[in-house]
Amino acid sequence: MKHSFYEASARERIEGILDAASFREILPPAERVVSPHLQALDLPAAFDDGVVIGSGTLDGESVLVAAQEGEFMGGAVGEVQGAKLVGLLDRAVRDKPAAVILLFESGGVRLQEANAGLIAVSEVMRAILSARSAGISVLGAIGGQYGCFGGMGIAARCCDSLVMSEEGRLGLSGPEVIETARGVEEFDSRDRGLVWRTVGGKHRYLLGDCSILVDDGIADFREALRRLMESRAAFDLDAVLHEHDMLTRRIEQLGECKDGADIWRCLGWNDPTLLPMLDTNEFLQQAQSRAAR
Amino acid sequence: MDWQTVTDALFPQGHDVTQAGDFVCGTGRCGEQAFAVIGTTNHAEVGVELALAMARAVLDVITQYPGRPVLFLIDTKGQRLRHRDELLGINSYMAHLGKCVEIARQRGHRVLGLIYDQALSGGFIPNAMMADLCAAMPEAEIRVMGLPAMARITRIAEERLRALSEVSPVFAPGAINFVRMGAVDALWDGTLPTHLLEMLHRADAVDRRSERGFERGGRALAQPVARRVAESA
Numbered sequence: 320m321k322h323s324f325y326e327a328s329a330r331e332r333i334e335g336i337l338d339a340a341s342f343r344e345i346l347p348p349a350e351r352v353v354s355p356h357l358q359a360l361d362l363p364a365a366f367d368d369g370v371v372i373g374s375g376t377l378d379g380e381s382v383l384v385a386a387q388e389g390e391f392m393g394g395a396v397g398e399v400q401g402a403k404l405v406g407l408l409d410r411a412v413r414d415k416p417a418a419v420i421l422l423f424e425s426g427g428v429r430l431q432e433a434n435a436g437l438i439a440v441s442e443v444m445r446a447i448l449s450a451r452s453a454g455i456s457v458l459g460a461i462g463g464q465y466g467c468f469g470g471m472g473i474a475a476r477c478c479d480s481l482v483m484s485e486e487g488r489l490g491l492s493g494p495e496v497i498e499t500a501r502g503v504e505e506f507d508s509r510d511r512g513l514v515w516r517t518v519g520g521k522h523r524y525l526l527g528d529c530s531i532l533v534d535d536g537i538a539d540f541r542e543a544l545r546r547l548m549e550s551r552a553a554f555d556l557d558a559v560l561h562e563h564d565m566l567t568r569r570i571e572q573l574g575e576c577k578d579g580a581d582i583w584r585c586l587g588w589n590d591p592t593l594l595p596m597l598d599t600n601e602f603l604q605q606a607q608s609r610a611a612r
Numbered sequence: 613m614d615w616q617t618v619t620d621a622l623f624p625q626g627h628d629v630t631q632a633g634d635f636v637c638g639t640g641r642c643g644e645q646a647f648a649v650i651g652t653t654n655h656a657e658v659g660v661e662l663a664l665a666m667a668r669a670v671l672d673v674i675t676q677y678p679g680r681p682v683l684f685l686i687d688t689k690g691q692r693l694r695h696r697d698e699l700l701g702i703n704s705y706m707a708h709l710g711k712c713v714e715i716a717r718q719r720g721h722r723v724l725g726l727i728y729d730q731a732l733s734g735g736f737i738p739n740a741m742m743a744d745l746c747a748a749m750p751e752a753e754i755r756v757m758g759l760p761a762m763a764r765i766t767r768i769a770e771e772r773l774r775a776l777s778e779v780s781p782v783f784a785p786g787a788i789n790f791v792r793m794g795a796v797d798a799l800w801d802g803t804l805p806t807h808l809l810e811m812l813h814r815a816d817a818v819d820r821r822s823e824r825g826f827e828r829g830g831r832a833l834a835q836p837v838a839r840r841v842a843e844s845a
Contacts, residue, residue: 345844352837356782360768372841402822402834406841413842428733430766433756435782435831437733438795438821441741442834444707445819448714448742470737476707491703491734492693500693517699528701556674559715562708563671566664569700574660579699 321536324462325486329371329386332422335537336460336544337375337384344373346403354397356432365391368399372407378545380417383407387424389465395429396471401439408446411455418456418548421447421478426493427469440470447477451554458547460540461487461529466518468493479552481529482543483520485599489528490518512595516579521594521602525586527565534599587612613749615653615685618728621804622683623647635665636685642805645812647724648673650739651685658735659692663705666739670712674719681722681812682713684743688735709738717744722815724808727752727787727796741795744815747807748787750799755785781830794825794834 322335333342346352348366357364369391374383385407387394396404404421411419428436447457459478461467466488467475475481475489483489492500494508494517507513516522524532531547533539552558576582583591587609597605615636619629622640629638629649634656640647650669656662666684673680691702713723725740727748733756740746748754756762759777763770777784781792790796800807822838825831 345841355833359776398831398834399837402837403841406838409838409842410844428756430762433762433783434789434793437756438793439834441737442819442821444710445742448710452714452718472703473706473710473738476704477710489703490698491691491706492698497693497695506695517695526701528704556715559711560671563667566705566708570660573700
């Protein structure tokens with residue numbers, strides 16, 4: 320029986336991804352570093368403000384790690400949570416670990432902290448990019464119930480590489496936000512198939528927005544992150560020029576598509592209805608043989 | 613405020629900034645200094661195409677005018693809220709723009725931002741909020757969302773949010789609150805070329821927003837918490 324990443328808490332994910340008993344938490348709940356803004360609203364605070372951070376080893380290599388806790392306000396980022404993430408990335412520049420591993424699970428800006436949340440998210444994004452400029456490898460993983468949206472959906476794509484599970488969801492504006500703004504005709508947030516075809520792990524993998532797709536097991540995520548630590552993605556002018564070409568082609572080739580299934584058809588899946596049925600291995604084999612053609 | 617008024621005032625030595633749709637781009641001269649101007653207008657909704665156009669403009673400055681400072685001129689009502697943008701991975705386009713800004717910084721470009729009209733949520737995160745320093749016009753409207761929408765989503769009474777926003781910069785929309793919290797360097801209410809050159813002179817690659825927010829009393833915890841973590845054993 321696999322230990323599901325999707326079902327696990329932030330702490331369980333860290334325990335399962337790092338080497339046994341190697342995790343040392345920074346600002347643990349006992350320190351009681353909580354959000355001042357939630358207190359002002361008489362809302363319950365979390366003693367870790369919804370993110371667990373610390374150091375440890377993965378396959379013997381030293382890493383810094385953070386995991387957002389979806390069960391606390393959907394992983395939304397406030398002032399303290401953002402500062403913990405920024406501090407961890409700053410510490411990485413000092414310590415030069417083999418990687419910083421970010422286990423994302425977030426709806427984005429914590430609206431109860433409005434301006435402070437938005438600024439925090441942009442500071443996290445900048446800290447990820449600064450760490451990468453300083454030669455630090457920053458790896459992300461997405462596979463929790465709340466997905467990764469809002470500013471954290473942008474921040475996640477600032478990492479060197481991302482690992483996702485099929486159940487993981489990645490985007491900017493969540494389906495409910497779009498439905499509220501534009502109506503159910505624009506995006507029916509209760510149509511689970513539609514949501515999955517738009518922001519789900521397989522779709523993101525086929526577009527090239529995540530580099531590894533894994534089964535929903537903490538051990539699968541660990542193995543994928545270990546593999547990603549073996550090489551470093553370049554972060555220089557050539558890399559962004561290359562990405563620019565890829566994103567330009569994406570609009571040219573797929574910009575008229577109305578649905579994920581149309582995109583998959585354009586990418587060579589003659590019968591896209593089969594795609595959701597395939598298990599991760601079968602899917603990856605078929606995706607790779609299509610890419611080779 | 614329209615972008616022509618802003619560019620005319622910013623660049624007494626002339627500019628060739630033009631508008632194409634919601635996208636604004638060109639070169640402005642302020643004294644001896646040339647600036648690459650990249651921006652948005654019409655309260656633009658930033659979708660995949662506009663994010664990509666801004667990224668292209670940043671890459672062109674890096675490759676054609678090494679070292680030239682970049683000035684983002686921002687007027688946006690936020691990211692475009694369409695199914696199509698999500699389908700195409702708009703977050704990747706926004707991240708790409710942020711990466712282009714970081715690479716410009718890596719290669720010695722100073723990157724500045726000026727919010728001259730509106731700035732909402734995802735529309736100014738990958739440009740103005742990635743800049744070395746960002747200023748705003750005094751009448752600029754900067755916010756995550758309006759108080760009525762915030763009240764609805766958070767289920768906190770609007771009157772309560774309104775009362776709190778009287779005493780705290782956290783909830784209230786408005787450029788001055790982003791100054792107090794350190795995300796906006798200053799409001800430009802004097803001679804624009806003087807402000808621009810002065811900010812360019814001070815800009816560097818270090819993100820000091822939490823430090824400013826602490827000094828100005830708008831964010832008490834961001835800087836001390838980040839420092840405790842960064843300096844932890």
